[in-house]
Amino acid sequence: MNKIQVQENLAEQKLVDELCEIIHNVVTSSSYEVEHENTLDYDCMTDDIDQHETEDSENEDPTFRTNREGYFNEQKDFLQNFTLDYMIKVINFYDEIDDRTNKRKHTWKGKIYEQHGAKRNKFNEIEAHVFDMFENARENYLPAHDLDLRRWALQKAKEISLGDFSASAHWVLMFKRRHNIVSRKVTKLVTRKTANDSEEIVKLVDKFIDDIRGELNNYRPEQVLNTDQVGLSKELHSRRTLTYKGEKTTVGVIQSHNAITHSYTIQPMISLAGHVVGPIYLCLQEPSGRFGERVKENLFRANNVIVTCSKSGKLDTTLVQCWFDHVFLPSTPRKSLLISDSWTGHKDPNIYAKSKGCKRVEIPKNTTDQIQPLDVFYNRQMKSIIRKMYDRVMLDQLSISLMERNNIIQLISLVHSQMSAPIFQNLIRYAWYASGYLDKHPGSFQTVKDVCFSLDGTTCQHNNCDSSPFIQCSWCRKILCFDDFFLSYHIH
Ligand SMILES: [Zn+2]
Ligand SMILES: [Zn+2]
Known part of the structure; x- marks a missing residue:
């Protein structure tokens, strides 16, 4: 076999693997969601x-x-x-x-x-x-x-x-x-694997919501909190690699990327009052599972990010303990109701033993996409900013590596800062409403796309910069180019 034949066979094999994966995902999933997006493409009729x-x-x-x-x-x-x-x-x-x-x-x-x-x-x-x-x-x-x-x-x-x-x-x-x-309109099929129609799940969801609603009378909205970890790939080449939880797969973009092994985890927290609470927790992937002294000294310092690391880039019980001590306790009221999912890292009751005022409740397995506020609405909004950053770097072939730890810290810090703006308060409250915890719709609100990326093509408003715009800041509403937002670290 000559070289070209081998390459063709590999390409065919790749395509077959992709198709098998797609068919498998469709067969084993319980519900579908169709997403549309516009993009420019060649007219092949x-x-x-x-x-x-x-x-x-x-x-x-x-x-x-x-x-x-x-x-x-x-x-x-x-x-x-x-x-x-x-x-x-x-x-x-x-x-x-x-x-x-x-x-x-x-x-x-x-x-x-x-x-x-x-x-x-x-x-x-x-x-x-x-x-x-x-x-x-x-x-x-x-x-x-x-x-x-x-x-x-x-x-x-x-x-x-x-x-x-x-x-x-x-x-x-x-x-x-x-x-x-x-x-061209790109239609994507997003499959979900959670068995969300089964009777058992419906019962679990109803009971959990009822219980929490009963509890809510004992707490002020700012005392009711939800936290969750979000896994991100360092190489967000395509939509398919955005989540590693394995719950959602986007079909329609056929491209194989095994970048899933190179990932990092972020853990945001929101309150029922509609606020982003505390700094965001970021767990980077380090081959040895720890930062060397040199690396530690040179880490990008961001006030709104607490950085840790592990071999996998994922959290474990020890790291969740660290989150509780260094992120949760300093930024929450003494009395609080913490809602988090059944992921094993959260489970150990010893983690929460240090705080008498914190009551932790566990969202039942396989229901998070219905009743975890972060999952239901917030995380996707937050990730859309991250994706925009990756897309822009790739689109413009910028010489910035978003795989480098300091750039990841800077990026997550800016995204967390943008999401913390008061303009998103109703968006966050909507996440609770859409999950069933609130009776009253919080009223109209703007999404991340409306607030940050509905640019009308004017130029950057920073000093006398005339570069093309990238984002409209959710805090000061200034329109900024990529350099003035990311490289100049536009933090609030
Ligand atoms: Zn600003
Ligand atoms: Zn600029």
């Missing part, structure tokens, strides 16, 4: 295309088109017939000097072409760059949107000093047409 977005773009005001861009767009089709080498040859030919007369052998309107030629090549550079970036996004199954195309174009324009290029809506539209790119 098979799947359903989201016409709506495409039409929107076409309805753009034609005055967006600046004269200069219009000119070069028209010129482009014609000029694309010639290679750069050919054009240089033509220029050299006309530039040739006659030795006798010391004048050009051939007449030409050199200056104009020189200027326009340089500019035109810059446009080609932008075009090629945006196309490369788009290809990278597709290869990595990252969702891409018009805003991303625009950002890449502007970044390149800045880099090659093409200051008057604005990457207008028209330019974006024409770019998409030139490369046969349309907006």
Whole structure:
């Protein structure tokens, strides 16, 4: 067998494995959820295309088109017939000097072409760059949107000093047409494995909620708490690797990543009053299970993150004890009702023995996706910020490794800070309402997407920065670029 055959066989085997896994997940799961997402993709006329977005773009005001861009767009089709080498040859030919007369052998309107030629090549550079970036996004199954195309174009324009290029809506539209790119709706099937319809589970859920509701009369909302660990992969290449709990699998993105072994764990806590409580607990994965002295000294210091580590990046009973002593006790009222799931690390009653005022109740097995507030609504919201960060690093091929421990600490610190803003109070209260603990809907609220990522394409508002926006801060409402948010550590 030659090398190519081997590679083909491996690829086939991979595909077969993926399909088997998907079929297995579908067969063994108890419920499904269909998610939709829009992304740009090539028009291959098979799947359903989201016409709506495409039409929107076409309805753009034609005055967006600046004269200069219009000119070069028209010129482009014609000029694309010639290679750069050919054009240089033509220029050299006309530039040739006659030795006798010391004048050009051939007449030409050199200056104009020189200027326009340089500019035109810059446009080609932008075009090629945006196309490369788009290809990278597709290869990595990252969702891409018009805003991303625009950002890449502007970044390149800045880099090659093409200051008057604005990457207008028209330019974006024409770019998409030139490369046969349309907006596509991606439908994903999320399977759930918890047996949430069985009679037994329904009974367990009802009883637990009834019991807790009875208890709630003895506590103020800020004394009722929920904590849970969330496992994250260091390489969030695709949606499939987001959770390692094995409860949910996204089908539709066929890509194999065994990055699950490289993971870290975060443990947030929320209160019935709608607050994020205390610092977030972060457990990194260290091969030896501990930080060396040098590493310890150089750890990124964030006030809202308590960092620990283990060999697996997961927590165990000892680490939960450490969480209770160093995170829970210093940040909660003396009297509290702590709701957490039946995961073994939480179970040991000795953990909670130090505090007489803390009563811990255990959510029954297989019911957390229905009655654990963090699971029901909060964690997914929090993870959407983390995912945005990973997506942006991958989309823009930034030279930041989100696998490095200090970058992980910084990232988790910023995400926790964003989630702690008062603007999310009703969102958190909704998580309790949606899990059955509150009778009254807390009222309208904005999601993370509404608050942080509904950017209208303006530029960064930090000092005189003119970079493309990444996030709108949930605290100060400033629109920030990736550098001013992440690298400059925009903490509140
Ligand atoms: Zn801010
Ligand atoms: Zn900026």
